Each structure stands twice: as C-alpha cells, then as structure tokens.
Amino acid sequence: MAAGDPQRVWFPEMLARLRCEWDFAMLFPALIDLRDRLDAMLQQIRSERHIVSPVVRCPKCGTARRSAEPHVSVRALILTLGRFGIASQEDTKKIERDWAKYRVQNGLDLYGQASATLANGHSEQIESVVCAHVSSTPRQRH
Numbered sequence: 274m275a276a277g278d279p280q281r282v283w284f285p286e287m288l289a290r291l292r293c294e295w296d297f298a299m300l301f302p303a304l305i306d307l308r309d310r311l312d313a314m315l316q317q318i319r320s321e322r323h324i325v326s327p328v329v330r331c332p333k334c335g336t337a338r339r340s341a342e343p344h345v346s347v348r349a350l351i352l353t354l355g356r357f358g359i360a361s362q363e364d365t366k367k368i369e370r371d372w373a374k375y376r377v378q379n380g381l382d383l384y385g386q387a388s389a390t391l392a393n394g395h396s397e398q399i400e401s402v403v404c405a406h407v408s409s410t411p412r413q414r415h
C-alpha cells in the first residue's frame with residue numbers, strides 16, 4: 274500500500290497508540306473514547322499530509338464527487354487488534370461479539386455514538402460509487 278493511499282485508515286502512529294493504550298479489561302465507553310482519539314489522529318494525519326479522497330464518477334450518470342473520508346469504526350478498531358497481534362484471535366472474536374451486542378443494546382452507531390445524533394453530521398457510512406438518486410428512484414432517467 275502506498276504511503277499516500279487516500280483510503281488508508283491505519284497509519285503506524287495510530288497502531289502504536291492502539292498497542293499502547295488498548296487493554297483487554299477496557300470497557301466499551303473507554304474503547305469508544307480511544308476510537309474517537311484514533312479517528313481524530315487519522316483526520317490530522319490526512320490533513321497534515323494533504324491526503325484527499327479521490328473523485329469518483331457515478332457509473333450511471335457520470336456525476337463526479339469526492340468519495341467519503343475514511344473513518345475508524347469501533348469494529349475496525351477491534352478487528353485491527355487481531356490483525357496486528359495486539360489481542361489474540363480468540364479475544365478479538367469475543368470483543369467483536371460483545372461489541373455487536375453492546376451496540377444494539379445501547380442504540381449506538383458504527384462509531385459508538387448514540388444513533389439519535391446520526392443526522393448531525395456523523396453520516397460516513399461506506400458510500401457506494403453510484404449516486405443516491407440511482408438506488409432511491411427505481412425509475413430514474415439514466
């Protein structure tokens with residue numbers, strides 16, 4: 274992966290912090306807090322290195338727009354623990370399951386925020402390349 278890959282999420286500095294700050298005994302509120310800090314770090318790294326998301330074109334109508342900025346989700350953080358050997362595969366699976374339950378029980382989004390605040394700017398789901406109008410209007414003019 275090239276150093277300036279616009280879709281890159283995990284930079285070495287972030288992994289170092291994750292390795293240093295994550296603890297198996299960590300409760301989810303603390304884990305969400307760690308995610309917030311890693312995400313802020315990601316945005317800072319991207320801004321300092323002038324990394325911008327690529328422009329993508331809708332394959333249907335050709336409308337060009339910038340693809341969504343990558344963000345660190347709680348699940349991505351958990352999977353990264355296993356991927357980089359910070360936690361064992363077993364622990365990673367357990368935390369992933371526990372998180373899925375915790376998330377539903379508390380009505381949280383992928384980033385550990387209350388879903389009610391989702392409309393207030395925290396909408397970075399993975400966007401598809403196709404414009405929203407294509408999927409929302411089956412009988413579009415394309």
Ligand SMILES: [Zn+2]
Binds near residue numbers: 403404
């Ligand atoms: Zn389109």
